[in-house]
Amino acid sequence: MMFPVLQRTISGTRGMVVADGLACLLILMVLLAPNEFSRLTPGALVSIPLEALLGAAVLLILPRRARPAAATLFGLALGVLALMKLLDLGFLAVLARPFNPALDWPLLGNAMSFLAGAIGPVAAIGCLAAAVVFGTALIIVMTRAVQRLMRLLVRHDVAASRAVVALALSWLICALFGIQIVPGTSVASVSSVAYLRHRSSLPSTDLQSQEEFTANAEADPFANTPDDQLLTALRGKDVLLTFVESYGRSAIEDPEFAPQVGAMLDAGNRSLRANGFDSRSAFVTSSTTGGGSWLAHGTLLSGLWIDSQQRYDELAASQRLTLTRAFHKAGWRTVGVMPGNDTPWQESESLGYDRVYDAQDLGYRGPRFSWASMPDQYTLMRFESTEHATRTRQPVMAEITLVSSHAPWEPIPRLINWKDVGDGSVFDGMAPTDDPPEAILTRKPGRVQADYRAAIEYSLSSLISYMNTYGDDKLVLIFLGDHQPSPIVTGYGVSRDVPITIVTRDRAVLNRISTWGWQDGLKPGPQAPVWRMDAFRDRFLSAFRAQTTAISNRH
Numbered sequence: 001m002m003f004p005v006l007q008r009t010i011s012g013t014r015g016m017v018v019a020d021g022l023a024c025l026l027i028l029m030v031l032l033a034p035n036e037f038s039r040l041t042p043g044a045l046v047s048i049p050l051e052a053l054l055g056a057a058v059l060l061i062l063p064r065r066a067r068p069a070a071a072t073l074f075g076l077a078l079g080v081l082a083l084m085k086l087l088d089l090g091f092l093a094v095l096a097r098p099f100n101p102a103l104d105w106p107l108l109g110n111a112m113s114f115l116a117g118a119i120g121p122v123a124a125i126g127c128l129a130a131a132v133v134f135g136t137a138l139i140i141v142m143t144r145a146v147q148r149l150m151r152l153l154v155r156h157d158v159a160a161s162r163a164v165v166a167l168a169l170s171w172l173i174c175a176l177f178g179i180q181i182v183p184g185t186s187v188a189s190v191s192s193v194a195y196l197r198h199r200s201s202l203p204s205t206d207l208q209s210q211e212e213f214t215a216n217a218e219a220d221p222f223a224n225t226p227d228d229q230l231l232t233a234l235r236g237k238d239v240l241l242t243f244v245e246s247y248g249r250s251a252i253e254d255p256e257f258a259p260q261v262g263a264m265l266d267a268g269n270r271s272l273r274a275n276g277f278d279s280r281s282a283f284v285t286s287s288t289t290g291g292g293s294w295l296a297h298g299t300l301l302s303g304l305w306i307d308s309q310q311r312y313d314e315l316a317a318s319q320r321l322t323l324t325r326a327f328h329k330a331g332w333r334t335v336g337v338m339p340g341n342d343t344p345w346q347e348s349e350s351l352g353y354d355r356v357y358d359a360q361d362l363g364y365r366g367p368r369f370s371w372a373s374m375p376d377q378y379t380l381m382r383f384e385s386t387e388h389a390t391r392t393r394q395p396v397m398a399e400i401t402l403v404s405s406h407a408p409w410e411p412i413p414r415l416i417n418w419k420d421v422g423d424g425s426v427f428d429g430m431a432p433t434d435d436p437p438e439a440i441l442t443r444k445p446g447r448v449q450a451d452y453r454a455a456i457e458y459s460l461s462s463l464i465s466y467m468n469t470y471g472d473d474k475l476v477l478i479f480l481g482d483h484q485p486s487p488i489v490t491g492y493g494v495s496r497d498v499p500i501t502i503v504t505r506d507r508a509v510l511n512r513i514s515t516w517g518w519q520d521g522l523k524p525g526p527q528a529p530v531w532r533m534d535a536f537r538d539r540f541l542s543a544f545r546a547q548t549t550a551i552s553n554r555h
Contacts, residue, residue: 003176020152023145027052030078030142031192033229035088035098038492043182047189048171055327056164056483059150060157071150075143080148080191083135084199094407094486096289096494097213098199103308213311217304222321222541229546230330233512238388239327239397240477243297244459246452247481249497250490252523257453264457268464272522275468276505281516283497284533290486293340294352294403298496298532301351301399303537316347323537325352327397335387337362337400339372339379353399357382366424367431369404374424375413376402376462381421384470395474405459407486410452412458418469445488464522468504477503501526502537 029051029070034040055074062070087099117364142359153160173179175188251257252265269279287299287307298306298315301322306312315322321329328334334354338345341358362382364374379402387396404413413430463479471477481498484490501522504510516539519528530537 003217013414020148023148023152026142026145027078027149030082030085030472032189033083033085034191035195036092036492037089040089043185046181047185047187047191048167048174049189050171050192050193051192053164053171055146055166056149056153056160057168059153060161060164064154067150067154070142071147075146076139078146079139079142081195081305082138085195086138091489092492094290095292096487098490100308103310116251142445176447185451189514190352208501209357213304213314215380217302217314217318217320217363220303220321221538222326223319225541225545227329227331230326230541231332231544232330232546233544234376234509235331236395237474237476237506237509238395239332240400240475240479241323241398242400242402242463242477242479243293243482244402244456244463244479245293245381245403245482246405246485246489247456247459247498248286248490248494249481249499250484250485250494251453251456251481252499253526254490254494259457261456261460265521268460269522272464272494272503274453275471277467277471278502278505278507278520279501279522280502280510280513280516280520281499281519281522281524282516282528283524283530284480284500284536285530286481286483286496288483289496290483291407295483297399297401299533300480300536304444305532305534313377316350322352322399323540324399325385326541328352328354331393331394332397333387335383335398337379337383339364339374340401341405342373357386360509362422366427367412369413370408370433372403374403374423375427375430376404376459377415377465378421378424378427379403380462380466381418384466388470388475401482402459404462405452405455407488409448409455412451412455414458415461415465418465449489453484471503471505473505475504476506476509479503495528498533516543 028049029045031051032045032047034044059067059070059074071199084099084101091097091099091104171188174186179187181187251261260270272279284300286296287305288295295306295308295312298304298312301324302315302320304311304315304320306315324334324336326508334352336345336348336353338356338358339362341356342360344358345356359373364378364382366374366378369375373491379400383398383400387398413427416426463477467475467477478500480500483498484494484496487494501524502510502513502518503522516527519525
């Protein structure tokens with residue numbers, strides 16, 4: 001009779017040891033794990049976290065009755081810390097920046113829209129529910145782990161006290177002498193303290209920051225410019241301001257993409273020159289990376305640094321003279337072509353648009369290409385048939401977003417004869433893929449990079465082909481990237497620069513920007529000028545306003 005009892009006792013003891021070990025390991029992982037995939041290696045865990053020693057010391061020193069409450073608080077704090085690091089992992093992988101709890105909660109709606117477009121609304125809701133369940137479970141698990149560790153410390157308080165003292169001395173020696181087992185990682189770790197210190201320095205929504213942004217928005221040097229003095233040097237021109245999704249500097253400089261993309265741009269430049277077009281290119285630094293395209297759009301159009309949803313909302317509610325408003329006041333028909341918008345754009349009228357074509361208005365009858373609701377060629381063809389081809393005395397200024405190069409960059413359509421585009425059904429059969437869209441996170445980097453390069457080539461080829469097919473003497477095209485792609489494609493530490501190009505047959509238009517120093521062709525070189533994206537509006541309005549005309553005529 002004794003042997004079964006003894007076996008159960010031994011088995012139970014082993015189970016407790018395993019559970020205690022797992023609880024300790026989980027706590028150490030949360031304290032030591034970095035918040036960036038590139039630093040998430042086994043070597044990052046070969047340290048002694050000071051925070052763990054202090055927490056254990058507090059639990060040993062506290063009166064017995066206070067220990068459960070303290071353990072619960074510590075567990076909750078560790079659960080929140082774990083969630084913050086996981087959010088950072090996701091944000092850094094996609095947006096190249098950590099999660100900002102003060103500013104980023106509004107992005108939840110945009111993330112849901114992205115998922116709904118990529119995997120369907122039901123699956124998107126399922127992902128949200130799973131995330132909520134996972135987050136709640138993580139906090140509960142971390143709380144239980146600390147409570148279990150507390151009970152272990154209480155059962156072996158003498159041995160635990162000695163172990164804490166010994167580890168504290170070891171930590172101090174390692175800190176004094178900078179001892180490292182893994183190069184670049186100190187054994188004496190204060191990583192969580194450093195992490196929280198860095199997080200406290202992130203931009204917030206405090207009153208002072210709001211007042212400074214509002215003051216900058218109101219200090220508009222063009223606010224009182226008479227309508228008849230705006231953009232006079234472009235009168236009679238159709239102006240297309242086109243954003244190419246994820247078209248960053250890396251696309252034309254990174255060895256993974258530059259040879260093919262560069263060759264395509266060079267060939268496109270030759271074909272445009274053969275049709276009488278000339279071009280100038282440079283770089284602008286975007287206010288965002290990896291996503292949040294509308295922030296970059298707002299920055300370029302407004303001349304304000306729009307790097308959060310709060311600032312974008314304030315811009316939409318203001319009377320700031322955006323480029324669309326300036327063109328509208330100067331007599332242009334202002335149009336937005338937004339194939340990525342599945343619902344009506346509430347801010348469009350306040351930002352100066354006479355008409356916005358969203359995905360529903362564009363009448364596409366073909367297949368979706370993952371997140372992209374329609375191919376760029378179709379988007380441009382619909383603009384041509386609804387606005388440019390029906391041109392009246394009133395010129396059109398259009399902001400067009402091209403979304404075929406939006407993540408996850410697979411599947412990718414191919415260029416067809418423009419006359420065959422029709423309602424888009426001709427693209428049936430081009431959209432099959434062997435992976436669901438979310439598989440981008442598990443694909444090999446080489447495949448993701450190849451898909452990205454092909455998508456950028458398609459988007460740029462569509463735009464060049466459109467100009468060669470439908471461009472005329474009155475058309476001025478400005479195209480640029482909205483932001484760099486996510487670090488999944490580029491890696492970490494790259495710039496936020498994106499190429500920007502102006503294409504026209506009218507040399508007088510290019511003469512207006514001769515002082516900008518932009519380089520010839522569709523591809524800016526390494527020495528091309530780099531502006532902040534918010535500098536473009538003022539320089540553009542200055543180059544083409546009436547005062548500039550008067551000065552030019554005097555000389």
